[in-house]
Amino acid sequence: MEKLLYIALFAPLVSSLFAAIFAQRKKMQLVGIVASLLIIISFLASSALLSHLLSGGAVVTANLMDWIVVGDMDVKFGFMVDQVTAVMMVVVTLVSAVVHVYSNYYMEHDEGFNRFFSYLSAFVFSMLVLVMSDNFLGLFIGWEGVGVCSWLLVGFWYYKPDQPREVNPSISPSWAANEAFIMNRIADLGLLVGIFILYWNLGTLTYSEVFANLDKLSGGLMVAAAIALFIGAMGKSAQFPLHTWLADAMEGPTPVSALIHAATMVTAGVYLVIRANPLYSQVPDVGYFIAVLGTFVAIFAASMALVNRDLKRIIAYSTLSQLGYMFAAAGLGAYWVALFHLAAHAFFKALLFLGAGNVMHAMDDELDIFKMGGLKKVMAKTYLYMGVASLALAGIWPFAGFYSKDTILEVAFNEHTYGIWFVLWLTAGLTAFYSFRQVFLVFEGDERYKKYGFHPHEAPNWVFIALLPLLVLAIVFGWWKEEFMEFVTLILPPYEMSEETHHVAWILILLTSAIAIGGIVLAYIKYANGLKRDPKIENSFIYKLLQNQYYIPVFYDKAIVKPYAELSDIAWKEIDLEMIDATVDGIAKAIEVTGDKSREIQNGNLSTYLRWMVAGFIIITILAVVSVVIK
């Protein structure tokens, strides 16, 4: 089993290094193929591990080698595949494999083809390290690794120039990449602090030992650790207020958005909370806070998606919103539900993104959905794929999203947190609306693209075959809810609905389905027959507010980025040069001036010298007297 583990882990690394060799060469199809194959191998190995566990096998562990051994700190490259990890691995490698294959199509004309695969595979490796590590520091390796890969991939088209925010809200790929990296770093500090707390109080960083000794932590420390770790999660999973990077990260190539910014990396935060469930179960207040924040983000992101015109940004907001759902579930203690939604979301959201990729490809990278419409004629298959994904996202029976999202709502109800439930319920409606607003605006209605001179074309068939696994899973994954629960609750705490909830479950399902369907219908009415723009609405305050993401990026710009730059400038010019360095030079100058002044007495005139000699006699007498008197 250990071998399988290593194959799953290192196949992507090999892939990455292989691609890296040719990174500066022209496109080589071979690179794409080899990379995809290696990722598929990794997927197969992961699946084998999953099946091993499914068949009741023991948790697989492996120790590669020592890493940091200093003082009492003993951190190894230790790996562990338990049920949660296995699920994560399969999700990650599956989506990765699909995305890799898909990228052969999407990036076919890109000059950085080889480089792209190198980065992408490196990401998969990092992500696997993240989920497979058996200790917090190993997780941190993956955590930072995915951050870097995300940075590389978002900034993949680094040569694009900066544009004003009004033209491109993300400014430029390199800007977006840096923003993502830096925001994540802010959160990483939190994670690091969490690790410090655990290390100094428990003396270990290995999950099993940490969780076994949790009772040694005092209450305050436990809260602190939980908060610190959650801050880390907030960054990676783009929770408010560290959310702005995610939408901007859409500057990266679409497969990247699909893999990293929808299916895998952004869920790492959720994974962390799930992984640290023994800790969070002990601090329900923190859990509740997480749930509330998640709920807030869910509706907050959804609201922004309502008015956005950018194909990818809409999906990005929906990702954000769905991450909110996951945190809501995890925060309320339903860890397996969160994981379930995580997996389901990975499948349908990746599918959605890759579909969007097809559209973009067809539309020469145009993203404005107002410039699309009526694409179903040329892109029927894509329409189907995206439609299914959107249905899943909207939570329509029997698609995957229905099961996972409904369960979350049930949990919220079960916990008697009706506020949360209500907001999430409302969000479900919004989700359905904006998803289908997008779908209809792209595929239905008048063919506005013609006006702009686009000549869309459908992707080749093999692409759709490649996407098939995702399509299938987006439909059927929810059907395995019970099996899934049984499997993962082997290590996650089981979450049982109360009797009462069981009784009202069907009402809840109905309510949710109703609002979802309502949303879709509303979208259909408004957009299926073409785009009718209402300047009054578009000029309204709320519309503007939403369109400008509540002005948060602008606010960050004005309140943090610019002041920081200005303050830095002041620190350099006013403090460093004018004060500190000037003091140093001033001392030197003062010494020199003293020398210059005192040599004036050396005026060359003998008479002066003689007088100074007499004066010297007087001075030394005074000094002698004074030194006696003082004593």
Added chain:
Amino acid sequence: MSLTLTHYLILSVILFVIGMIGVIRRKNLLMLFFATEIMLNAANVALVALSSYIGDLTGQLFALFIMAIAASEVAVGLGLLILVYKKQGTLDLDNLTLLKG
């Protein structure tokens, strides 16, 4: 009022100060050298007075040697003055300010 050692010593001090005034006041080097002679003589007065009051001869011998020193100084000093006068045509020390700073 009998004469005491102090009287002599005060005389010595007065002479010394007069010499000192000459040294710090004079600009003409020749006359400045006169003043240095006065200073040395003042010391001689003190030494001889002390010698006489203590009854010890050292002071007188010291004074004797100081006279020799004074004489030697005059010789060397005059040599220098002649040199300066030959080169510069003046004995005013205000003209000797090439070296300064």
Added chain:
Amino acid sequence: MSNILTVLIFFPLVAGLFGFLVSQKSIRVYGIAVAAAEFLLSLWLWFSFDMKNAGMQFVEKINIIPEFGISYYLGVDGISLFLVVMTTFMTLIGIIGLSIKKDIKNMIITLLFLEVAMVGVFVALDVILFYIFWEFSLVPMLYIIGAWGGEKRLYAAIKFFIYTFAGSLVMLVGILYLAHLYQSTTGEWSFALTDWYKLQMDLDVQKWLFWAFFLGFAIKVPMFPFHTWLPYAHGQAPTVGSVILAAVLLKMGTYGFVRFSLPLFPDASVSAILPIAILAIIMIIYTAMVAFAQKDIKQVIAYSSISHMGVIVLGTFAMNVEGIAGSIFLMLSHGIVSGALFLLVGVIYDRKHTKLMDEFGGLAKVMPTYATIFGIMTMASVGLPLTIGFIGEYLSLAGFYKVSPIMTILAGTSIILGAVYMLAVLKKTFFGPITKEENKSLKDLNAKELTALVPLVAIVVWLGVYPKPVLAPIDTSTKALVELMHQKAQTKEAKATILVSKTKEAK
């Protein structure tokens, strides 16, 4: 070969003197050969080093002035071993990467002399000997900056020299006082560090001495607010000067803290944690901001050095094994990484004779290999796990967390702010469209530059993934050091702060 340390010190000296005989044309090869031989010697030192032994090894002691207790006393332990290896390595890399045409012979000979002083500083166990090397290291550096530097090179060189000289003179007074103290306690003169370790001092005395030593070291580090010589020195120095300066010379200061301040004055060190930590945090945050404001790539890296040195200082004053070992490791990693970054800046400076970021942009397209290596070094610089930069930074911060969580969080902003300015450099220099026509024809790295840089990349990754060969000896010696400090500590507070092994108790 028990006198390998002597050989290590004097081989470059002899080779440097012989260098005068070598012709200008061939001197480069001679320099590389000598530096390589020296590096191999240091590797030999490493391989014959007993990893289990925490004490001084390869000890040599010859009395020079027995009456006054001064001796030729050398030795290495895990703390200094790798600083020696890094010194020889970075000198080799620096000579390989030399791009100077003017007076290259003088440059190489100067570098070899500098190597003598640097190695000497790290292996000297007699304090006067240490001081000799410490001071003497200024002279070659003065020449390097002054002779091959930029426009304001003289100002920079003199500032560097006098500033550090002034600091070390204060230290010299401290040294002499300590020697006096030793003499009045034991009745014998001795400047041997190992003898001084045994000395118990009153708290007040410790404090005065601590600050006297502190000034000498702090200026060298350089700690805020004594840092202003560094940007000038780096800004004006030729590439190899900056490489050596950042990689090795600054480490002398932090090495001094570890070797002198902590074990000699444990109580004073503990009582000084707060002010020093505040200075270190200011250093970290403030210089990171200043670095962000720079227009010149080299200045960014210069200020970033200060910021990183802040973390090292913080780790040193964590007073536990994790922190101190981490700071030592960070010294190494910062040496490698900042050395590499300065080399990299030198590469474009050689091509375009400017280091201003505005003059570049989009370089990733025309110089992809260069951009890749720069990127790797940037990541190492911001402390990405699995690069060399992470381990030291992590351990330093982890160590200091035990002392003060709040201050650690403040200091931890270095991982954020470091990313801010380094990524800004990357963005302005490498990303975006190529705005300047002349940049389109820039050549990527040539063979010489690759030879200098690739080993650095290899080390960055190797020690990031598998630091054990280096970390283990450091750990062993650091444990011994902390143990010693714990034993010597007199105040309750110091006993409590200096942790030999805290988590074991928790378990």
Added chain:
Amino acid sequence: MEAIAFYVFAVLITALFLVTVFSKNALYAMSSLAAGMVLISGIFFVLGADFLGAVQLVVYSGAVMALYAFGMMFFDATKDVKEKNPSAKTIFLLSGASAVILVVIFSAPQIGRNIKALVTGTPGADNPHVIGEVLFTKYLIPFEVAAVMLLVAMIAGIILAGKKMDVSLSESEDDLVDEASELKEQK
């Protein structure tokens, strides 16, 4: 008697030296200096230092004054000297303060009291005798050194006032000097 002599001498000496110091005329200054020196020998006689008094007369009124007079002829110092004397205030301040200090030091009652005479010579012998006795025993070496000093002064005076100093070798280039000396030889 002694007191009267002392006061007369003291007042006269002071007055004469004041003239030396303040006179604008070098001749007056020198004359008053010489007169003052002669009168100082009077003080020495009063104090019973006959030998010194005699030496004072010989050395100062004889040798020193002769030298100075000789020098003054060279310098043509008969006319008044023009001096830009520094402000009287500074001089007054400096000399006044020094005078106060010196008076305090010299009028200390401990000076000259309770002191054992160490060098006395043959008791009862007159002053020149004992001086001679001590000079040629105890102070033989200083005496010899003083002789060397006088030799040095003589050589110095001869060299410095000599003709050879007229042309400076240190300022003219070597080849020019050689040419000049060759020319000289040819003549």
Added chain:
Amino acid sequence: MAPINPVNIDFSSLNLVTLAPMLVTLIGALVILIIDLIKKDLDKSLYVTLTILTLFIAVGAVLSLNLNERGLFDTILIDGVAILGQLIILIGSMLFIPLALTKKRFHEFSYPEFFALFLFMIFGFQFMVSSDNLILIFIGLETASLALYPLIAMHNTRASIEAAIKYFTMGAMAAGFFAMGAAVIYGVTGSVELAVVADVLKSRMSEAGILIPVVGGALLLLVAIGFKVSLIPFHMWTPDVYEGSPAPLAGYMSIIPKIAMMVVAVRFFNIYLDLDIVSVKNLIIILAIVTATLANMMALVQGDVKRMLAYSSISHAGFIMVALALDSLKGYSSIFLYYGLFLFTNLGAFAMLWVSRRKAKLFHDRFHHPYEKFAGMIHKAPIAAVIMAIFMLSLAGVPPFSLFWGKLYVLSAIVDKGYYLVALIMALNSAIAVYYYLKLIVYMFLKPADKDKEEVTIYANRALSLEVVIGFAAFVTITSIFYIEPLMKFITDLVKSSGLV
């Protein structure tokens, strides 16, 4: 009239051997004078070698002296300090005199009398250091000074004559102070022999008000001593005289007269320090600090290297003066160690200037050795530049060059006595000093020569004997680490035997 008793003196009690070194120099001087009388137009090289031989024999004579002997009615005192003083004086003189053999001809060396006067001067210094009798010290001082003034003036330039006049006049005034000071000491103790003075003072210390004349005498003498060792504010002749003198003589004056006077100061102030008279001690320390600091600052702004070195030697004198006030074995020893090391380094540096001397002033209207002259020297004369740099670094106290050890011992002595602040100030002074030493290094190594003067050779005055002296000085400066131990031991033993502590 009382009969004169015949004076009977046992010849052996004179202990004439104590006079041997002085007699050697005296005879040497007289021989030179006689040779000159017999035959004119002999080359200066003859006199140089004769002088060196004389000094060589004198060194031998010094080394053969027995420790702690008095001679000639106790006027001569040969103790360790005297031997050290004489050795430094003689060795310094030996190092100086070959510098006369230059390529260019300078005025003073055309006189055979120059060498005679030079030996007479040494003769005077020898008496200064080998006596504790104020009369003999004074005569020795004046003999030496009166010989030194013409040595300066004989260079026969406007500047050198001005220098000699200034030195002479101030020296005359200092002599007046010396005489008055000695009179006070004599008045309080009835003796001018310092050993007796010490005893008498010790017995009289309990008298009320005794401090006024005792300290007063010290103050008066301090003016004379301060003048000679150039303590601020009695230093003002120093830079002018050094500038006016030829470089080697300036270098010589920065050491030999100072060490001679320093020995006197050690002997004299030791009495005060032993009596624990705080005001004198503090006074010396304050003067030393002021001297070291202010002179440093003034050296900072000089445009001429020789003038800079003049100020720097003032500063060094201040630095050493502190050691005097410590009244410890280490303190006194370090004075001699410092001067011994300073001798080579400083004379070497001045000799380097001498090598570069030319008659015309090409680089500056007034100065012979402006900084600009040395620009680009690393290309014109690399080895010379390196040697000069070593001298500068040594003067700055950069290890491992010789003066670092001097500095180390002095500072250590200061610290041992608990004057931490003083040690700190002195240490920081070195940091100021390093600036002006560096300035020369910067010019030599880092600044290019003026375009129109690129071809001008710096070493116009170069000659073998100069190179030998410089080479030797450089050798001593560089290899100090190997001989510090025996040297310091030698010095300490001698100082210890002097019974100062």
